[in-house]
Amino acid sequence: MGQGASGAMPRYNPQVIEPKWQRYWEEHQTFRTPRLPEGQKYYVLDMFPYPSGEGLHVGHPEGYTATDIMARYKRMRGWCVMHPMGFDAFGLPAEEHAITKGVPPQESTYRNIANFRRQLKMLGFSYDWSRELATTDPDYYRWTQWIFLVLFDTWFDPQQQKGRPIAELPIPEEVQAQGPEAVEQYRDEHRLAYQAEALVNWCPALGTVLANEEVKDGRSERGGHPVQRIPLRQWMLRITAYADRLERELDLVDWPEGIKALQRNWIGRSEGAEVDFFIGSQEEFQQWRQRRQQTGFPRKPEPNVLRVYTTRPDTLFGATYMVIAPEHPLLDQLTTPEQREQVEQYRRQAATKSDLDRTDLAKQKTGVFTGSYAINPVNGREIPIWVADYVLMSYGTGAIMAVPAHDERDFEFAQQYHLPVVAVVDPEQAEGVDREAVLAGRVAFTGPGRAINSGPYNGLTTEEFKRRITEDLARQGLGRFAVNYRLRDWLFSRQRFWGEPFPILHELDDQGRPTGRVVPVPEEELPVLLPQIDDYKPIGRPEPPLEKAPPEWLYVQRDGKRYKRETNTMPQWAGSCWYYLRFLDPKNQQRFVDPEVERAWMPVDLYVGGAEHAVLHLLYARFWHKVLYDRGYVSTPEPFMKLVNQGMILGEVEITGYQDAEGRWVSADLVASDDEDRPVHKQTGQELRAVKIDPQQAEKRQNRFVLKEHPEIRLESRAYKMSKSRGNVVNPDHVVQQFGADALRLYEMFMGPLEATKPWSMDGVSGVRNFLDRVWRLVIDQHAPQMQLHPAVADVEPNEEQLRVLHRTIKAVTEDIEKMSFNTAIARMMEFVNFFTHQDPRPKRALEQFVLLLSPFAPHLAEELWQALGHEQSLAYEPWPEWEEKYVKQETLELPVQVNGKVRGRITVPADADQEQIKQAALSDEKVAAYVQGKQVARVIVVPGRLVNVVVR
RNA sequence: GCCGGAGUGGCGGAAUUGGCAGACGCGCCGGACUCAAAAUCCGGUGGGGCUCACCCCCCGUGUGGGUUCGACUCCCACCUCCGGCACCA
Numbered sequence A: 001m002g003q004g005a006s007g008a009m010p011r012y013n014p015q016v017i018e019p020k021w022q023r024y025w026e027e028h029q030t031f032r033t034p035r036l037p038e039g040q041k042y043y044v045l046d047m048f049p050y051p052s053g054e055g056l057h058v059g060h061p062e063g064y065t066a067t068d069i070m071a072r073y074k075r076m077r078g079w080c081v082m083h084p085m086g087f088d089a090f091g092l093p094a095e096e097h098a099i100t101k102g103v104p105p106q107e108s109t110y111r112n113i114a115n116f117r118r119q120l121k122m123l124g125f126s127y128d129w130s131r132e133l134a135t136t137d138p139d140y141y142r143w144t145q146w147i148f149l150v151l152f153d154t155w156f157d158p159q160q161q162k163g164r165p166i167a168e169l170p171i172p173e174e175v176q177a178q179g180p181e182a183v184e185q186y187r188d189e190h191r192l193a194y195q196a197e198a199l200v201n202w203c204p205a206l207g208t209v210l211a212n213e214e215v216k217d218g219r220s221e222r223g224g225h226p227v228q229r230i231p232l233r234q235w236m237l238r239i240t241a242y243a244d245r246l247e248r249e250l251d252l253v254d255w256p257e258g259i260k261a262l263q264r265n266w267i268g269r270s271e272g273a274e275v276d277f278f279i280g281s282q283e284e285f286q287q288w289r290q291r292r293q294q295t296g297f298p299r300k301p302e303p304n305v306l307r308v309y310t311t312r313p314d315t316l317f318g319a320t321y322m323v324i325a326p327e328h329p330l331l332d333q334l335t336t337p338e339q340r341e342q343v344e345q346y347r348r349q350a351a352t353k354s355d356l357d358r359t360d361l362a363k364q365k366t367g368v369f370t371g372s373y374a375i376n377p378v379n380g381r382e383i384p385i386w387v388a389d390y391v392l393m394s395y396g397t398g399a400i401m402a403v404p405a406h407d408e409r410d411f412e413f414a415q416q417y418h419l420p421v422v423a424v425v426d427p428e429q430a431e432g433v434d435r436e437a438v439l440a441g442r443v444a445f446t447g448p449g450r451a452i453n454s455g456p457y458n459g460l461t462t463e464e465f466k467r468r469i470t471e472d473l474a475r476q477g478l479g480r481f482a483v484n485y486r487l488r489d490w491l492f493s494r495q496r497f498w499g500e501p502f503p504i505l506h507e508l509d510d511q512g513r514p515t516g517r518v519v520p521v522p523e524e525e526l527p528v529l530l531p532q533i534d535d536y537k538p539i540g541r542p543e544p545p546l547e548k549a550p551p552e553w554l555y556v557q558r559d560g561k562r563y564k565r566e567t568n569t570m571p572q573w574a575g576s577c578w579y580y581l582r583f584l585d586p587k588n589q590q591r592f593v594d595p596e597v598e599r600a601w602m603p604v605d606l607y608v609g610g611a612e613h614a615v616l617h618l619l620y621a622r623f624w625h626k627v628l629y630d631r632g633y634v635s636t637p638e639p640f641m642k643l644v645n646q647g648m649i650l651g652e653v654e655i656t657g658y659q660d661a662e663g664r665w666v667s668a669d670l671v672a673s674d675d676e677d678r679p680v681h682k683q684t685g686q687e688l689r690a691v692k693i694d695p696q697q698a699e700k701r702q703n704r705f706v707l708k709e710h711p712e713i714r715l716e717s718r719a720y721k722m723s724k725s726r727g728n729v730v731n732p733d734h735v736v737q738q739f740g741a742d743a744l745r746l747y748e749m750f751m752g753p754l755e756a757t758k759p760w761s762m763d764g765v766s767g768v769r770n771f772l773d774r775v776w777r778l779v780i781d782q783h784a785p786q787m788q789l790h791p792a793v794a795d796v797e798p799n800e801e802q803l804r805v806l807h808r809t810i811k812a813v814t815e816d817i818e819k820m821s822f823n824t825a826i827a828r829m830m831e832f833v834n835f836f837t838h839q840d841p842r843p844k845r846a847l848e849q850f851v852l853l854l855s856p857f858a859p860h861l862a863e864e865l866w867q868a869l870g871h872e873q874s875l876a877y878e879p880w881p882e883w884e885e886k887y888v889k890q891e892t893l894e895l896p897v898q899v900n901g902k903v904r905g906r907i908t909v910p911a912d913a914d915q916e917q918i919k920q921a922a923l924s925d926e927k928v929a930a931y932v933q934g935k936q937v938a939r940v941i942v943v944p945g946r947l948v949n950v951v952v953r
Numbered sequence B: 001g002c003c004g005g006a007g008u009g010g011c012g013g014a015a016u017u018g019g020c021a022g023a024c025g026c027g028c029c030g031g032a033c034u035c036a037a038a039a040u041c042c043g044g045u046g047g048g049g050c051u052c053a054c055c056c057c058c059c060g061u062g063u064g065g066g067u068u069c070g071a072c073u074c075c076c077a078c079c080u081c082c083g084g085c086a087c088c089a
Helices: A014-025 A058-078 A092-101 A103-124 A138-152 A171-176 A180-190 A239-252 A257-267 A281-297 A312-316 A339-352 A355-363 A408-417 A435-439 A464-475 A595-601 A616-630 A731-737 A739-749 A760-778 A802-820 A824-835 A844-854 A859-868 A915-923 A927-932
Strands: A041-046 A080-082 A152-155 A161-163 A193-201 A209-210 A228-237 A271-279 A304-312 A321-324 A367-375 A382-387 A399-403 A480-485 A505-510 A512-521 A555-558 A561-565 A606-612 A639-647 A654-658 A669-671 A679-681 A689-693 A698-701 A704-708 A716-717 A894-897 A902-910 A938-945 A947-952
Touching: A014 A103, A014 A193, A014 A464, A014 A731, A014 A739, A014 A859, A041 A058, A041 A595, A058 A080, A058 A606, A058 A639, A058 A802, A092 A103, A103 A716, A103 A731, A138 A152, A138 A193, A161 A239, A161 A616, A171 A382, A171 A616, A180 A193, A209 A355, A239 A257, A239 A616, A257 A435, A271 A281, A271 A312, A271 A464, A304 A312, A304 A321, A312 A464, A321 A408, A339 A367, A367 A595, A399 A408, A435 A704, A464 A480, A480 A512, A505 A938, A616 A639, A731 A739, A739 A760, A739 A824, A760 A824, A760 A844, A760 A859, A802 A824, A824 A844, A894 A915, A894 A927, A902 A915, A902 A927, A915 A927, A915 A938, A927 A947
Parallel strands: A041 A080, A041 A606, A321 A382, A606 A639, A894 A947
Antiparallel strands: A152 A161, A193 A209, A193 A228, A271 A304, A271 A367, A271 A480, A321 A399, A367 A382, A505 A512, A505 A561, A555 A561, A654 A689, A654 A716, A669 A679, A698 A704, A894 A902, A938 A947
């Protein structure tokens, strides 16, 4: 360096300035938010993290930086911003850790939280840390329990489509007549939180049951362990009651269409009809039909009736057999003595089959004839009733009418067991359909067409037929219009320690056996704290660890009766269902949130998080919110107005080649993967070795990468999900150490659109760090012995050109932030710096405006420069720069001139030139004239401000 | 199979009420500074062609068609990749 005092030279040093400003913000409570908004409010929320032992992942700061930019920007625009952070801290990993290492979950959880908090603060996010919460705080889960009690105290009124207090549930007379116990039972059957003996997804390896949402292909989503179906008493939440509103009210929110589609898909609403099939003799059938004419369609079918749900009532005449699920309650009654043995065996088989087996065997359908017949209500024909596990008890009525001619599954089953196929829909000229084969029953046709073989309905279109027959069936009391949902009720209990205890007591009799009666723990006694236990291990039986709690916790004496506490705990999703409300009033000891505060801040204006929560968290939270809304505890029907999903960040791009055992290269197009995802040779099946290739050794030919030395060997070039096993995980601590927090923030925003999946690149980080260095040198004289402004920085008025660049930058950056198009906003700022680096003098005023523009993205650097420019206070509440249109507009425009669509020249015209002037200028341009010469000008298209196209012949 | 999303230089990406394809950054090449290196600064960089004398020409946004004066953008058919669902009657 040659200069003695080089250490004192004011270089850009994030290691020093970042902690400095973090300390400043903390000391000055810069981002403290008032109880009630002052002026216009803006609630910007991140999906709070699960504090894992690994610490922050580079995926976290992506969304967090985006929201932080919005928060800082809005503050400078004068909005009152709510921007909190907390931790979703209940969950399996802490408990697994407790089991293997013997560390109590409380301890490891709070240690992990401390680490997360440190990392988040290191990145300079402008959270109001005084609102921090963790779902594991007794002061928080007290209110999670309280909301559970609200759910317990609520029934859904289908008339009003609304949750109401259980006390308002109308009790039918016949129930009333059976006494108070029956009434209580009737109430319990209608609560949104209820107990059921449910077939649950029991995972022996995890020692808990799982929600349907947590099971993928018969294995647990976490860990990939096998899952079995066993019956167990469980707490359920009646989310299906809200299915309709959860779907319909998606219209109220500004979410990506893709996420809405995902939720609609999950809810899976379908319309069709319920139809009753009589089981008995022809004579009885006639009487039954007549009776039904009078009574209409009953709420529950009589025992001699099989009720089915179908979306295609128009194919009723094509029903050639029926199928009921193995768990169907009528199965016993329908099974004839001759068939009993077979049916029993089949039922046992189906019951012990795990979901995994059921999926594996999906290719081959199985079933057994019950021996009974049902009578088709529309034509009086008798058809056999089968039992098969391709029909699910949990959907519709657990029974179907099978129409093999017009349903793929029924067709497959009919082929398997040689059941008749009768076509009742003529596909006519439907594209790509073999009409002859359909009519002959050789293939299934599932599309719409025209009715045949359907008696009086022949000739109707599918659409028309559906409507007519549904009406006709309803009039005769044989069927009714019906809606079904794929969505199931939410299995809400877990056999784990590290979750919220249920505020529920089970009454015991004199022998200490449960009577079946449950009572809620009174609100004043909340929270029900987790007890101290020494052994967290699941027992291997579906019996919760809380069974091992000390008796003084487990047993409660009340009004002379003994009660045992509920020992299941709530699933991890519980805490995240309402945290956005608690942030508004985190210290409130009287209520879960003060209504005044709630009304002032809700709804969340912007919610950012990963798409992996598209169905689970977002559906559950919306459900709870709607219940709270119906019960008058919150003021908005939906919690999250605008939702943005940040994309995944992948590891660095890797180029991979493949070699066989002898070390010979194998072209990537000859490589397949086996069951365990290992590479094998497509033809020989031989196992191959994946080799990481240095980019220097590869080159691109056409659209593929090949080995430079052997161009016939194709390589694979792609980025993979970050994972410990692949060793491509990027640690934010290291990035901050090496490049600084501002560089990390800026890079994550510069990588590409927020929503896109994008690969990490350390070179990219150093690129934006380079930009920050240039910003520093734009303002600071780094060769001076101490901190001082660059000599070119002067208190002068900007010239015309500088004003233009400045104002265009302000406009572009502002509009890009509004669109959350952060990558392009950063590109605009880079252009500004490229331009102003060459300016001498550099007007201080212009630089100040620029520093303000930069501040939401790189807040530490911006604060430091703001101070160097002579300001004493933080820039966090400085007014956002405004642009003036007169500097943004151009006086003259350079327009390209095309001849027959190809650019052949360019002209310069005044910005306000009219079409005729532009046309003349274009035609008189030398180059254009050369192309036009000797040809006929057919048309001249002038697009103001864009281009001119001369069409010649 | 069904539902979403995406295919643009060596790489990340920019540009759509249809109007100059490749902004900005990385990488690479060349130059300046230096004894040298790092850092920094300047210039170049889609492919091909040309007497490549810096001018000009042709091709080019996954593939094939179409609409249009004009298509990365709209329409039809298809291919590939990513995400989700998957016996839901």
